Amino acid sequence: MGQDILAELAVGARTSLFIGMMTAILATLIGGFIGVLAGYIGGRFETFVMRVIDIVLTLPFLPLMIVVAVYIGPGVFTQIFVITLVLWAGKARQIRAQTLSIKSAGPVLAAKTMGASDFYIFRRHIIPGVFPLFIPQFVGSVNAAILMESSLSFLGMGDPTMKSWGSILYYANSRSGFLTDAWAWWIIPPGVCIVLVVLAFSFIGYYLEEKVNPRLGAYTVAPKRPKQHITTNEALVAHHIALRVENLTVQYPKNNAYTSVVSDVNFSVKEGEVLGIVGESGSGKSTVAAAIIQQLRGKAHVPTGSIYFEGQDVKQFSDEELRQLRGQQIGYIAQAAMNALNPVLSVERQLKEAIVAHAHVSKKEIDARIDEVLMQVGLEPKWRYAFSHELSGGMRQRVIIAMALINKPKFVIADEPTTGLDVIVQVEIIQLLRKLQQDMNLSMIFISHDLPAVLSITDRLIIMKYGHIVDFGPSRELAKTSTHPYTRRLIDAIPLLHPKKEQSYGATR
Numbered sequence: 001m002g003q004d005i006l007a008e009l010a011v012g013a014r015t016s017l018f019i020g021m022m023t024a025i026l027a028t029l030i031g032g033f034i035g036v037l038a039g040y041i042g043g044r045f046e047t048f049v050m051r052v053i054d055i056v057l058t059l060p061f062l063p064l065m066i067v068v069a070v071y072i073g074p075g076v077f078t079q080i081f082v083i084t085l086v087l088w089a090g091k092a093r094q095i096r097a098q099t100l101s102i103k104s105a106g107p108v109l110a111a112k113t114m115g116a117s118d119f120y121i122f123r124r125h126i127i128p129g130v131f132p133l134f135i136p137q138f139v140g141s142v143n144a145a146i147l148m149e150s151s152l153s154f155l156g157m158g159d160p161t162m163k164s165w166g167s168i169l170y171y172a173n174s175r176s177g178f179l180t181d182a183w184a185w186w187i188i189p190p191g192v193c194i195v196l197v198v199l200a201f202s203f204i205g206y207y208l209e210e211k212v213n214p215r216l217g218a219y220t221v222a223p224k225r226p227k228q229h230i231t232t233n234e235a236l237v238a239h240h241i242a243l244r245v246e247n248l249t250v251q252y253p254k255n256n257a258y259t260s261v262v263s264d265v266n267f268s269v270k271e272g273e274v275l276g277i278v279g280e281s282g283s284g285k286s287t288v289a290a291a292i293i294q295q296l297r298g299k300a301h302v303p304t305g306s307i308y309f310e311g312q313d314v315k316q317f318s319d320e321e322l323r324q325l326r327g328q329q330i331g332y333i334a335q336a337a338m339n340a341l342n343p344v345l346s347v348e349r350q351l352k353e354a355i356v357a358h359a360h361v362s363k364k365e366i367d368a369r370i371d372e373v374l375m376q377v378g379l380e381p382k383w384r385y386a387f388s389h390e391l392s393g394g395m396r397q398r399v400i401i402a403m404a405l406i407n408k409p410k411f412v413i414a415d416e417p418t419t420g421l422d423v424i425v426q427v428e429i430i431q432l433l434r435k436l437q438q439d440m441n442l443s444m445i446f447i448s449h450d451l452p453a454v455l456s457i458t459d460r461l462i463i464m465k466y467g468h469i470v471d472f473g474p475s476r477e478l479a480k481t482s483t484h485p486y487t488r489r490l491i492d493a494i495p496l497l498h499p500k501k502e503q504s505y506g507a508t509r
C-alpha cells in the first residue's frame, strides 16, 4: 500500500503488453508455419496436424497452467509458454484453410502445369496469399493473451516479482480491496485498462479481419443505392454495349474456405455481336453465364463484380425486374436443357407458359406466336402437340431454342447448345443459331468447349482457364495468330480434314 497507483499501472502495462505481444508473435508464427505446411503438403501430414490441433483445442487452459507452473514455476515465461500453447492451434487451422484455398486457385494450378517449383509457388503465391491473414491473427492474439495473462495473474499464477494489471487486481483482492472503499482506486483503474486495451485490440482485429476475409465482407449490408443512370451507364449505351461484365469474381465454399471459380473477369458484348466463351470443363463458363442473369446456384459468394445490361446495373434490379431480365430480355439456353423438357407437358403448353410468365396476351396471339417461333427454329407447327419423348435430340434442342426466343429477347446466352447431339445435328443447330442471330440481330454469348463450333459462329472470343480469362480477341485473328500456349493447344487439337485449309477458321462470318 502507499504506492503510486499511476506508477503501478504504467509498470503493469509494460508486463501485460510484453506478454501479449510476445505470445501473439509466437502463436502467429508457430500457427502460421504449421498451418501453411499442413495445407500445402496435405495427405497424412495434414491429417496428423489436424488431429494434434483438435487435441490442443480441447486442452483446458487453467489446469494446464497449474500443471506447468508446478513443474517450471510461475512466472512471465511460464505464462507466455502456456498461452502460446493454447493459442497457436486456432491460428494454424485458419491458415491451413487459407492455404488450401490458394493451393486450388487458378494461378497456382496454372503455375504447376507450367512446371513451377514448390519454392516458387510458396514465394509467389502461398506466402503473399496467407500473409494478410497474419495481421488480424496477430492482433487477435495480443488481445486474447492480455486477457489470459490478467486472469492468471489475478488467480496468483503470475510472476510475483513483476507488476501487471492482473497482479494489481490479485493484490487488491488478497488485501480485501473489493470489500473496503479502496476498490475505487485499486480495482477500477487496472480493470478499465484491461477492458480498454482488449476492446481496442478487438476492434482493430475485427476491422483487419473484415478487410482480408471476403466471407465477413459479404455480411455487411450495402446501402441500397437509388437506381440511376450514371455516366458509365450512359457511356455503355452510347457505345452500343449490350452487356458489360466488370471485375466479376465468384467463389464457392470448399474445405472450410471460399475458392474462386471465376476470378476478375471483364468483357463486353456489343449489340448484334456474338461473343464466344471457350474453356475446358470446370473453367467457369457456366458460372459467368449464371452470374449475368443473377442465378448462381448453391452458396455462391460474389466478392467483386458489376454486370450492366443495356446500361443498367443488374445488381440494382428489383425481383420483378430480374424476372423480366430472365426469359424476356435475355433468352437463356441452359446446358443440357433439352433433357430437362417437361415430359408430361406438350411443346405448346411449355411454350405458352414461357409467354404468359412475362406478358398478358390473348389466346389468339399466343397461338400465332407459337406457330411463328416453331417455324423460326425449323419445326413445323404440327409439332406443337408433341411431347418430348416423341422428339429427336435435335428437335428437342430446337424446342429449347424456341423457348429462349419466344418472348423476342434481344440478347441470348447459349450454354453448350450442341452437347449431346450427333455431329450432323450439331452443325444444323449451329447454322440455325447463326441464322436466327443474323435475322433478329441478336447479341449473343455462345459458350462451348467445342472450338470449331465457336469459331464458326462468333465475332470475338474469350478463352477461360481455371476461372481466369487467359486470352481474348477477334475469333478469326485469335485462331490464326494467338501465341498463348493454351489457345494454341486448343487450336492444334482441332482435327483437320484438309490441313492446308487450316487458315479458314471463322471464315464463315
Ligand SMILES: Nc1ncnc2c1ncn2[C@@H]1O[C@H](COP(=O)(O)OP(=O)(O)OP(=O)(O)O)[C@@H](O)[C@H]1O
Pocket: 252, 253, 261, 279, 280, 281, 282, 283, 284, 285, 286, 287, 288, 297, 298, 299, 335, 449
Ligand atoms: N453450386 C456449386 N457449388 C459448388 N461449386 C460449384 C457450383 N457450381 C459450380 N461450381 C464449381 O465451379 C467451377 C466452375 O464450374 P462451371 O460449371 O462454371 O464450369 P464450366 O466451365 O461451365 O464447365 P462445364 O463445361 O463442365 O459446364 C467448377 O469447379 C465447379 O465445381
